[in-house]
Amino acid sequence: MTERPLILLSNDDSINAAGLYASIEMLAPLGDLLVVAPDVPRSGASHALTVNDPVRLRKVKETEGLLIYTCSGTPADCVKIATGTLLKRPPDLTVAGINHGSNSSVSVIYSGTMGAAIEAAMSGIPAIGVSLCNHSPDADFSASIKYGRIIVEKVLKAGLPDKISLNVNVPDLQPEQIRGIKICRQNRGSWIEKFEHRHDSLTGEDLYSLTGFYRNEEPEADDTDETALENGYVSIVPIHVDMTAYGVIDTLKNSLEIY
Amino acid sequence: MTERPLILLSNDDSINAAGLYASIEMLAPLGDLLVVAPDVPRSGASHALTVNDPVRLRKVKETEGLLIYTCSGTPADCVKIATGTLLKRPPDLTVAGINHGSNSSVSVIYSGTMGAAIEAAMSGIPAIGVSLCNHSPDADFSASIKYGRIIVEKVLKAGLPDKISLNVNVPDLQPEQIRGIKICRQNRGSWIEKFEHRHDSLTGEDLYSLTGFYRNEEPEADDTDETALENGYVSIVPIHVDMTAYGVIDTLKNSLEIY
Numbered sequence: 001m002t003e004r005p006l007i008l009l010s011n012d013d014s015i016n017a018a019g020l021y022a023s024i025e026m027l028a029p030l031g032d033l034l035v036v037a038p039d040v041p042r043s044g045a046s047h048a049l050t051v052n053d054p055v056r057l058r059k060v061k062e063t064e065g066l067l068i069y070t071c072s073g074t075p076a077d078c079v080k081i082a083t084g085t086l087l088k089r090p091p092d093l094t095v096a097g098i099n100h101g102s103n104s105s106v107s108v109i110y111s112g113t114m115g116a117a118i119e120a121a122m123s124g125i126p127a128i129g130v131s132l133c134n135h136s137p138d139a140d141f142s143a144s145i146k147y148g149r150i151i152v153e154k155v156l157k158a159g160l161p162d163k164i165s166l167n168v169n170v171p172d173l174q175p176e177q178i179r180g181i182k183i184c185r186q187n188r189g190s191w192i193e194k195f196e197h198r199h200d201s202l203t204g205e206d207l208y209s210l211t212g213f214y215r216n217e218e219p220e221a222d223d224t225d226e227t228a229l230e231n232g233y234v235s236i237v238p239i240h241v242d243m244t245a246y247g248v249i250d251t252l253k254n255s256l257e258i259y
Numbered sequence: 260m261t262e263r264p265l266i267l268l269s270n271d272d273s274i275n276a277a278g279l280y281a282s283i284e285m286l287a288p289l290g291d292l293l294v295v296a297p298d299v300p301r302s303g304a305s306h307a308l309t310v311n312d313p314v315r316l317r318k319v320k321e322t323e324g325l326l327i328y329t330c331s332g333t334p335a336d337c338v339k340i341a342t343g344t345l346l347k348r349p350p351d352l353t354v355a356g357i358n359h360g361s362n363s364s365v366s367v368i369y370s371g372t373m374g375a376a377i378e379a380a381m382s383g384i385p386a387i388g389v390s391l392c393n394h395s396p397d398a399d400f401s402a403s404i405k406y407g408r409i410i411v412e413k414v415l416k417a418g419l420p421d422k423i424s425l426n427v428n429v430p431d432l433q434p435e436q437i438r439g440i441k442i443c444r445q446n447r448g449s450w451i452e453k454f455e456h457r458h459d460s461l462t463g464e465d466l467y468s469l470t471g472f473y474r475n476e477e478p479e480a481d482d483t484d485e486t487a488l489e490n491g492y493v494s495i496v497p498i499h500v501d502m503t504a505y506g507v508i509d510t511l512k513n514s515l516e517i518y
Contacts, residue, residue, distance in 0.1 A: 046306035046335075047368050054466040056459070076305075076369075081467055084452045106381060108502055109306050110335075122365060122449055151515070158514040161507045181517050185503040190381055193343045200315070207313040208340055238511055240504035243367055244444040245497040248420045252497055255417040256410070258440050 004065070005031035005156055008091040008120065010078040011099065012042040012112025015060070015070040019098035019132065022141035024066065026130075026149045027095060030156065034086060035068040036078040038112075043101075045112030047119065048074045057081055075116035083123060093156060094120035094127040097168075098144045101135030104169045104225040104235060105187040105214065114167055114239065121165035122241050126155055129165065133229060134172040143178055144170040147234045151181065160238075167237040171229050179232040186237050187224035188217045263324070264290035264415055267350040267379065269337040270358065271301040271371025274319070274329040278357040278391065281400035283325065285389075285408045286354060289415065293345060294327040295337040297371075302360075304371030306378065307333045316340055334375035342382060352415060353379035353386040356427075357403045360394030363428045363484040363494060364446040364473065373426055373498070380424035381500050385414055388424065392488060393431040402437055403429040406493045410440065419497075426496040430488050438491040445496050446483035447476045 007027050011020045015037040027033055036057075038045075055073035062068070069086070071078045075096065083090060096116040103111040117129035130148040132139055147170055160166070167186075171178065192215050195208040216226055225235035253259055266286050270279045274296040286292055295316075297304075314332035321327070328345070330337045334355065342349060355375035362370040376388035389407040391398055406429055419425070426445075430437060451474050454467040475485055484494035512518055 041311060044308035044310040046304075046308070046374065048305040048307040048333075048371075049303040049369055049469065051303040051469060052300060054455075054457075054468045056462075056464040056466055058462075058464045074307075077469075080452050080469065081454065085454050085456065085465075085467060106500055109377070109381075109500060110308055112307075115305065118368070122368075124449075154515045154517075161504070161510060164504050164507055167502075183508055183512050183515070183517050185505065185508070186501050188501070190383075193339050195340065195344050196313075197344065198313075203315075203317075205315040205317045206344075207315055208344060209313045210308065210310060210336075210339065236511075236515075236517070237502075238504040238507050239502045240507075241365055241368060242445050242447070243426075243496075243498045243502070245420070245423050245499035246444065248423055248497050248499075249442055249444070251420060252495075253442050256413045256442070256495075258413075258442050258495070 005092040007031040007033050008082050008094040009033055009035045010075050010096050010116040011037055012045055012075045013100050014038050014041045017100060018137060019100050019141060022098045022145055023095060026145040030152055032065045034082060036071050036082040038075060038078060039070045039072055042074055042112045044110050045074045045115055046110050047076050047115040050074060050077050055081060075112040076119040079116050079119040090125050094125050097130035098141055098148060099131035100139060102133040102169055103129060103131040103167060104229060105189045108167050108186060108239060117165040118239060118241060121163050126160040127165035128152060128155060128168055130168045132170050143173055143175045146175045147178060163241055165239045167239050169225060169229055169235045171232055173232060177232060178234060181234045181236060182228040184225040184228050184235045184237050185223055187226035190215055264351040266290040266292050267341050267353040268292055268294045269334050269355050269375040270296050271304055271334045272359050273297050273300045276359060277396060278359050278400060281357045281404055282354060285404040289411055291324045293341060295330050295341040297334060297337060298329045298331055301333055301371045303369050304333045304374055305369050306335050306374040309333060309336050314340060334371040335378040338375050338378040349384050353384050356389035357400055357407060358390035359398060361392040361428055362388060362390040362426060363488060364448045367426050367445060367498060376424040377498060377500060380422050385419040386424035387411060387414060387427055389427045391429050402432055402434045405434045406437060422500055424498045426498050428484060428488055428494045430491055432491060436491060437493060440493045440495060441487040443484040443487050443494045443496050444482055446485035448474055
């Protein structure tokens with residue numbers, strides 16, 4: 001065993017995504033890496049688990065300080081399998097990404113990348129999801145490597161509060177164009193869906209493909225991730241696993257007459 | 260058009276689950292129902308979306324006040340497809356369930372049933388996920404039908420705050436054994452995983468099946484869903500879609516030296 005930090009890495013764009021190798025480049029100077037990545041793209045996998053079938057795991061690379069597995073499961077499965085079977089001790093940090101495309105605002109809920117980060121945080125491991133606001137397969141990851149590494153170094157040094165993960169998003173800019181890093185709250189907004197429709201006359205089924213656009217419901221706010229990104233900052237939103245809407249508990253007791 | 264409320268129903272245990280038909284029995288006296296349920300079991304689907312393939316939709320039943328579709332997608336897909344393509348106006352309420360098995364505490368994050376409810380809430384529709392603390396296929400749903408209906412009636416009358424869904428869990432008891440309904444916060448706890456392992460000598464892959472048990476990290480708390488359920492109450496946790504850990508923002512600014 002070396003004295004270097006042990007970092008678990010996963011993603012949702014699969015073992016073949018350029019963003020995974022950008023993460024390896026980002027993290028290699030900072031610690032020993034165990035990579036467990038999905039064998040197929042799992043964008044939009046959220047926090048899904050594979051509960052009815054076994055999950056398959058296969059080692060694909062082993063070199064000094066870098067061990068890579070591919071897994072048939074979801075991003076959250078990858079983290080569970082890694083910590084539950086491959087590792088003898090919890091990693092010092094879990095990183096997910098670098099994701100091809102933004103996971104800011106409510107996208108945190110749909111994101112398989114953040115599913116992996118949140119899963120790690122739920123079991124007490126400091127965790128960071130890193131996403132680049134460009135979803136093309138050949139996006140330029142140089143700014144996300146630079147700023148992701150800065151944030152990872154800070155977290156390795158200072159730790160994170162219990163069960164907290166960081167949702168880090170990086171604007172699609174050159175490193176020298178980025179104005180800094182801001183700790184933010186999740187922007188309020190929603191996805192407005194459209195569906196492309198076709199009819200399968202053989203099966204009688206209707207087929208729908210999801211498309212849509214994001215509607216920012218508070219464009220004037222100065223403390224949200226969306227605003228930080230629009231202004232050229234890297235955004236960090238601390239994410240917790242308690243989904244209780246504390247602010248409405250008393251309201252509900254009165255409106256639903258449940259005391 | 261009738262004057263009856265329009266209720267959208269989905270689940271994660273699939274079109275074939277007894278809990279779905281328990282929901283139909285629960286809701287039929289209260290409104291007209293559009294059911295869009297996954298064609299295969301999707302337990303543990305969380306908030307996953309199908310983003311790379313089209314989703315298939317097929318009508319399986321149409322009678323007065325009851326229209327049933329099955330969908331190849333996830334529970335969240337079912338809600339998006341229903342509201343985005345099948346319905347001309349938003350439903351008055353979305354119900355998900357009745358789930359075979361508890362979705363209390365952190366299970367809310369993994370639950371496909373709650374994924375459907377949260378998806379509806381995100382687009383502004385009042386939403387309730389109902390789960391029975393018994394995951395067997397032939398569980399007795401009589402208490403969850405009775406108490407689910409009471410809660411649905413209250414929500415149809417009073418509405419819910421914007422973007423709030425309710426995570427309702429019902430103890431596995433007879434209706435007359437249930438002591439009442441409590442509005443709670445999400446219990447703090449975690450799943451301790453174990454994996455059953457076997458090796459596939461043909462492919463060289465290792466196969467892991469997920470098992471585990473829940474560890475309650477605050478068994479003494481008197482205001483959580485777990486405690487309410489243990490004491491024979493139906494629990495309601497209001498769930499929101501803002502995952503920001505507001506309480507640690509200032510701590511993080513100092514510890515990570517990001518201002």
